[in-house]
Amino acid sequence: MDERQLENLAVSLKTPSFVFDTDILKARAAHVAEKVKPAKLCFAIKANPFLLQAMDTEVERYEVCSPGEFHICVKNGVxxxxxxxxxxxxxxxxxxxxxxxxxxxxxxxxxxxxxxxxxxxxxxxxxxxxxxxxxxxxxxxxxxxxxxxxxxxxxxxxxxxxxxxxxxxxxxxxxxxxxxxxxxxxxxxxxxxxxxxxxxxxxxxxxxxxxxxxxxxxxxxxxxxxxxxxxxxxxxxxxxxxxxxxGRFLTASCGYYLTKIMDQKINDAVNVCIVDGGINHVNYYGQNMAMKTPILSYFPQHELEEKETEWTVYGSLCTVSDILLKKLVLKDARVGDYLVFHNIGAYSVTEGIYLFLSRKMPAIYLYSEEKGAELVRDQLETWILNMER
Ligand SMILES: Cc1ncc(COP(=O)(O)O)c(C=O)c1O
Missing domain, CATH: 3.20.20.10 (Alanine racemase)
Incomplete structure (x- = not known):
């Protein structure tokens, strides 16, 4: 999808959320399947079980590594x-x-x-x-x-x-x-x-x-x-x-993570930007304390003034390690604007530290040109899992 479509999704869908573009996924899996022929593909579903059905025509097999993953396959009619x-x-x-x-x-x-x-x-x-x-x-x-x-x-x-x-x-x-x-x-x-x-x-x-x-x-x-x-x-x-x-090679490129700027301040001369997502949802292999900058889009929701500011972008967890981006230069970033992280289709949805701070789990949408964005899992409360029952 292009930047305009991505902005429309960021503005219209809930944040934080994942959007998995099944057109991108299918094209990618078909391309890899064609290249590796006569070998076949097995999808390691741990990378992203939400993509099982979209992947079905391109893969010969699914690698299932736990009873939970097996139940997902049964429910999906694999x-x-x-x-x-x-x-x-x-x-x-x-x-x-x-x-x-x-x-x-x-x-x-x-x-x-x-x-x-x-x-x-x-x-x-x-x-x-x-x-x-x-x-x-x-x-x-x-x-x-x-x-x-x-x-x-x-x-x-x-x-x-x-x-x-x-x-x-x-x-x-x-x-x-x-x-x-x-x-x-x-x-x-x-x-x-x-x-x-x-x-x-x-x-x-x-x-x-x-x-x-x-x-x-x-x-x-x-x-x-x-x-x-x-x-x-x-x-x-x-x-x-x-x-x-x-897993990763097939699915990474189809995923976007949508998050919104919720607060801003200057602490010890550092421009701090707080978003409604965080490292609990974002998992780029090789990333540590935002030492590297992932590919992302910035979608301001107001008339832009010509001022550029360098931001450190933090998530919403109670830990100093919840840093998503360092020294990120944005033009006139304000509360209510959106940041969208790219290439997040592999493992972020399954490897996140979702229970920390009892924050909500992100909503999940599957997107295609034909059907638009379909909500396949709403945001989920986790506080219920962090208390006696
Ligand atoms: C046995 C096995 N096969 C395949 C994979 C998928 O690896 P990748 O996502 O790097 O393709 C994994 C990932 O942990 C695995 O454990």
Whole structure:
């Protein structure tokens, strides 16, 4: 959408709020899906579960990492065969429930999880597919030794088909070299398993953690270059199906965060601007105490005087770390004007520290050229969660 449409939304919708532009999202996901072919896309829904439906035509699979995320999929009518049930902590009731609902793909992040999925499959007499997640040295996934042992004993588990490996090491990667190294490592392991254990992988589910530009000093062309360099790694078709698990790279660019200037003052010679949002809602990876300036729009709601002022913009929390912007030069900014943060479609909606100070959670709108802005979640009071019931 253009700046005029964005201003109209800021003025007409509630603040603070998120607006996710599903036209931008669909175009972005279609572009990435086309580029990575014949590999397919898996949407890591933790990045933004409000985009599940808009994303549906472009992605083959949804990575679901908690019982809560699974309920969101059920409520949204997601096809169970599109789900891969993942997550570092899986409980019996949740795995069994998902399997009863028709989920066919699971990951195992430990040998115990493998046995758990097997137990549920046996109890329900279902045949399910499992991916073994390989660790990158943290709490996620299993060691090569554990993976190898399960593969050696695979014939004992007649209800499970081990489809292959899952590998994800972290997010917001800007260096293609790191990703090249990860691909080389995991594909080398796949080959070792074939040579030594006679195990032929049918699938690799790989999360590249591709980074996106967030701040004014970032190179915005880098984004496409990174995608080009990444697709180059997978230029040659593999003998197994390749699925890329992605969140941030697909969703960041479709999101806007609308906030309004509520107060202004000069404290110790610093021009202070208070907005009705804050760091409780805004989560740009790599941002700390407003050391960097994200891309934003300023929408004054009055005749402008020719005076520019440098502002420090704070949110509404009771903490000195609630700084959104430092040294931001605005022309004649006043109470009632709007600031709109761009590229906020990934993780801000799920990773915010929403309960602090019992402030309201932002409203959420989905926007498209055809339908305009649709309220999909109203502002939510949180005080009720911060008291005895
Ligand atoms: C297992 C797994 N896959 C994929 C992702 C998505 O990562 P990104 O948003 O960087 O694409 C995550 C994010 O935490 C993850 O944990």
């Amino acid at each position: 096809k169970m065969e599109k789900i891969v049930l993942s997550g570092v902590n899986k409980e019996y009731e949740d795995v069994r429930y998902a399997m009863e609902q028709g989920v066919q793909h699971f990951t195992a992040e430990s040998q115990q999880q493998f046995y758990l999925v097997n137990r549920c499959a046996e109890e329900l007499d279902k045949q399910v597919q499992i991916l073994l997640r390989v660790t990158s040295g943290n709490q996620f996934g299993m060691s090569e030794a554990d993976v190898t042992e399960l593969i050696q004993r695979r014939a004992e588990y007649s209800h499970l088909t081990i489809r292959g490996l899952q590998y994800f090491t972290g997010t917001q990667k800007k260096q293609i070299k790191k990703i090249v190294g990860e691909v080389a490592y995991i594909e080398d392991f796949i080959q070792k398993l074939e040579e030594k254990e006679g195990f032929v992988s049918q699938e690799l589910e790989f999360g590249p953690g591709l980074g996106v530009p967030y701040f004014t000093k970032d190179d915005f062309e880098e984004d496409e270059k990174l995608l080009d360099a990444f697709t180059e790694i997978f230029k040659e078709e593999r003998p197994y199906e390749v699925i890329f698990e992605m």
